[in-house]
Amino acid sequence: MSPTDEPGWAPDPSAARLGDRTLFEGLASFAYLNHAAISPMSREVRRALGAMMDDYARDGVDSFLRWQRQRERLRGRLAALIGAAPAELALLPSTTRTVVDAALSIPWRAGDRVVCFAGEFPTNVTPWQRAAATFGLEVVMLEADSLGGERGLARLAEELSRGARLVAVSAVEFQTGLATPLAEIVRLAHAAGAEVFVDAIQAVGVVPLDVRALGVDYLGCGSHKWLMGAEGAAFLYVRAGAELVPRVAGWLSHEDPTRFLFEPGQLRYDRPFKRDATMLETGAINALGFAALEASVACIEAIGVAAIFEHVQRYHDALEPALIERGFASERHPTLRSGILSLRPPAGTDAAAIARALRERGVACSSPDGRLRFAPHWPNALDEVPRVIDALDACG
Ligand SMILES: Cc1ncc(COP(=O)(O)O)c(C=O)c1O
Structure with a gap:
């Protein structure tokens, strides 16, 4: 097999049907109701992992390009799932890492205000607090519970009228299950000149969500809950045109980053940085995690x-x-x-x-x-x- 061949594995979602756990034959609980925590791995996920391990066991580095293509196929699937373009997505290690990378890369000005919500999972608070300490920002905390009613939105509007650079909110609150009114939040934020970051790990895969229709600016989502993949694989959506400062950068963040591996005289440290979300893919990636993710996403897509x-x-x-x-x-x-x-x-x-x-x-x-x-x-x-x-x- 030549290293430029297409991946020898492709997802097969044909056995995925609503209300049917054929693909989860090893599952111990008769009712597994913990997909908001960690999903069990389906037979399809295990087949993807096995295919990658067998491939690397046989061909080592020659497998790399095949599975890189698989990740581009996955990027297309994930983009379609949330209504984005593939170049707007970065493949990253966790939801938390998507927030950390966004919080470090936004072109802040000292004094910028970030609105967060008490009651949210700390993933969507800690990185903004650290960015505040690093860049001289102010974090304002509102109540997540109140977003279920007019009072909460009015409180948000009032806070935004004092000026804000960003609103950081979850698509679904992890403990109450409240699906936050994203369209309304984005409308209020944009009207006040603020952007919106959405932690969507409790939504994507079970709640229909379209970033373009909503107008969301950034969205982070991990694999292991409603997307039914494995831990350690996530994606960050960054709206095309949103400016990222290359504060989180590595060898793969540059344009044409692998050229020096194939051509003599090409080892340079001054290549421009990529301008889209993929700049945040800084080095070697969790290849197994993203193979697992394509298998589980294909099942969700099929249903x-x-x-x-x-x-x-x-x-x-x-x-x-x-x-x-x-x-x-x-x-x-x-x-x-x-x-x-x-x-x-x-x-x-x-x-x-x-x-x-x-x-x-x-x-x-x-x-x-x-x-x-x-x-x-x-x-x-x-x-x-x-x-x-x-x-x-x-x-x-
Ligand atoms: C809303 C929310 N965000 C983030 C996380 C953590 O995501 P990760 O471990 O991918 O950073 C969880 C749960 O683990 C969660 O419920």
Whole structure:
């Protein structure tokens, strides 16, 4: 095989069907409702990983170009999934790293203000705080919970009227499951001259989202939750035209970075930096993670995010009333819905203890910040729900 051949592996999503866990035959829990934490690896993901390992085991460096092409194919798929162009995406190691890189690369001016939200996962706060300390910015904290109502948006508008450079918000809040009103947030931010960074790891793959239609400026998303890939692979969307200062740069950040490997006399340190998001791909990449990601994304693409969203809502519709009957208080918003169904447990009970007891009975769920969080995805069948409720009753 020549090193310029196409990748010998291609995703095969033909066995991916709503409510069917054929691709997850090894899964121990009868109801895996933890896709907001880490997804299990499907047979397709394991097939992609095996194909890459076999290829590198056989050909070493000659495999490199094949899998680089695979990553370009993936970049196209990810771009299509969020309505972006491929050159607007950088493949990076984690959601957190996408925020860190954006926070370091934005052309700040001392005194710029960044609006963040208390209650968010720290991924979308810590890097902005560090950028504030480094570049002399001010971080303003608003309440994430309030974004479900007019009051929260009015509070945001009021804060923006004092001037802001950026609003950093999640597409879906990790503990309540609130899908934040992104279109409204972007509209308010842009009207005030601010850009918007979205942490979308709790949305992409289950909640339809289009960066171009929304007008989002930056978006970061990791693989291992709703995209159903492996840990250590993520992508950052940077709107074409957004200026990035090359503060996070490495050998692959330059134009034509590999030329010196093939032509004599080409080893230089002054090549211009790439001008798009790919500048942030600084060195060797998590090749295995991005092979896994294409396998899982192809399944999501084949079913369709809109169909997955509807399926997951039907699952929540079936589960939620039984929990409310048993004294749980649902945090599900009437319209701003996501893949997460979160409920506060009855007074005097502990969400973490309930989650542990459920796990022993074959139901995998989580308990972030005192809530019981259920996060089904496309392989979960609706007929699991009565058994989930029986398991809950058996917990006592
Ligand atoms: C909203 C949100 N952002 C970020 C993360 C962390 O992402 P990563 O580990 O890819 O940085 C999580 C969960 O782990 C999360 O729920």
